[in-house]
Amino acid sequence: MARKAAIIGGGVIGGGWAARFLLNGWDVAVFDPDPEAPRKVGEVIGNARKALPALSDGPMPAEGGLTFAGTITEAVEGADYIQESVSERLDLKHRVFAQIQQVAPDTPIGSSTSGFKPSELQQNAANPATIFVAHPFNPVYLLPLAEVVPSPKSDPALIEAAKETLREIGMFPLHVRKEIDAHIADRFLEAVWREALWLVKDGIATTEEIDEAIRMGFGLRWGQMGLFETYRVAGGEAGMKHFMAQFGPCLTWPWTKLMDVPEFNDELVDLIAGQSDAQSGHHTIRELERIRDQNLIGFLRVLKERNWGAGKVLLDHDARRRAAMPAPVAGEGPMEMARLTVLPGWIDYNGHMTESRYLFAASETSDAFLRHIGADVAYVGTGFSYYTAETHIMHLGEAKLGDALTGTVQVLHADEKRLHIFIRILKDGQPVATLEQMLLHVDMAAGKTCAAPQAILDRLLPVASAHAALPRPEAAGRAVGQRK
The missing domain is CATH 3.40.50.720 (NAD(P)-binding Rossmann-like Domain)
Incomplete structure (x- = not known):
């Protein structure tokens, strides 16, 4: 429940x-x-x-x-x-x-x-x-x-x-270990906001110029290293102590107005609002939200690939959710192994999902199946893995930006060394592409195929046996150019 x-x-x-x-x-x-x-x-x-x-x-x-x-x-x-x-x-x-x-x-x-x-x-x-x-x-x-x-x-x-x-x-x-007004993050943002208001009020910078200074420079560093780690790197090999010694004296210089507040009146509001309208008023709020979301997805996925910062939270959440989910059941049909959303970078000049991304979707699907049978990253660390030897892709429909896709796996054959699978990439329950793959179990150090261990076979072969009762896909074994 x-x-x-x-x-x-x-x-x-x-x-x-x-x-x-x-x-x-x-x-x-x-x-x-x-x-x-x-x-x-x-x-x-x-x-x-x-x-x-x-x-x-x-x-x-x-x-x-x-x-x-x-x-x-x-x-x-x-x-x-x-x-x-x-x-x-x-x-x-x-x-x-x-x-x-x-x-x-x-x-x-x-x-x-x-x-x-x-x-x-x-x-x-x-x-x-x-x-x-x-x-x-x-x-x-x-x-x-x-x-x-x-x-x-x-x-x-x-x-x-x-x-x-x-x-x-x-x-x-x-x-937050001690309660304080505005907690941690907003106190920091308030200091930056206050300084930005002075820069606009004094005619030193516009709202757009301030935003450019953030997003073209230190904002990119903060998104993956924060403040103190960024400054530690800035200190060079000598680290934070060197940075503090070099820049500490400026704390007494009149660089900021953080202890002074510009008068909050209609003139200031109109000045800020007018510049903001000129900067991005040609977008609706919903458009700006969608632009923001897609940019954040790109940043967060890069951090996820590197297991760093907010990306580590995403990886941990994936692992937590996988551990909590019931294992896919073989025998009732092809096994659902992946769900994906078509992103802006996946689209070609025709506005459709590009071929390389169908291969990516298939890779995510087959990787999930390999994890299911125990051939996960930890297993690869032991020096063995499944390598894709051959892939045949058929395009049956069109996927466009924002479409939700599901990847399923049907095992056509499996033995000690070989894994023959049929992948369906579905949109609204209908295939937009199918991919037939042959994978070989490999000793990575020797560079040769070898028998998979019994622990993996004990999880793989029952799936293959259950899937043997499923109808064989009509496209299985189809050569390029054959009729459907």
């Missing part, structure tokens, strides 16, 4: 939380009095459906059920986890917590607040021990960070369980 998450507040952040839980298999109930909430949340979830699966290298779980509740009580009844994402008004949050705890006094309640401390949120609560900060970053369905901030009144066991819940949906819970 799927677990239930209750999302109180259906704005951009609440919608992102709903998408993150929903696409990770949780049932989600959303409460927001705004009559437009179903449309707004639905649009956020629509973007998430196109983006989040692209970060996974394994099948996504079956999507949970989404409901919109008429009351807070209806939303939180039976919930295993509650996320509050209402407006940043402390009195409003207190009223929401009071209503929640009338029916769910012991359920964990994470608050998306960017500024309030948990001790402030807990004031006059029926059960303060269950209320804590779980502050995410937009888009919640892609960025893994959630600042988890307890107070002395928090239940430590509940906080640890909440952190585990966040890990289960692919997030990185950063435990």
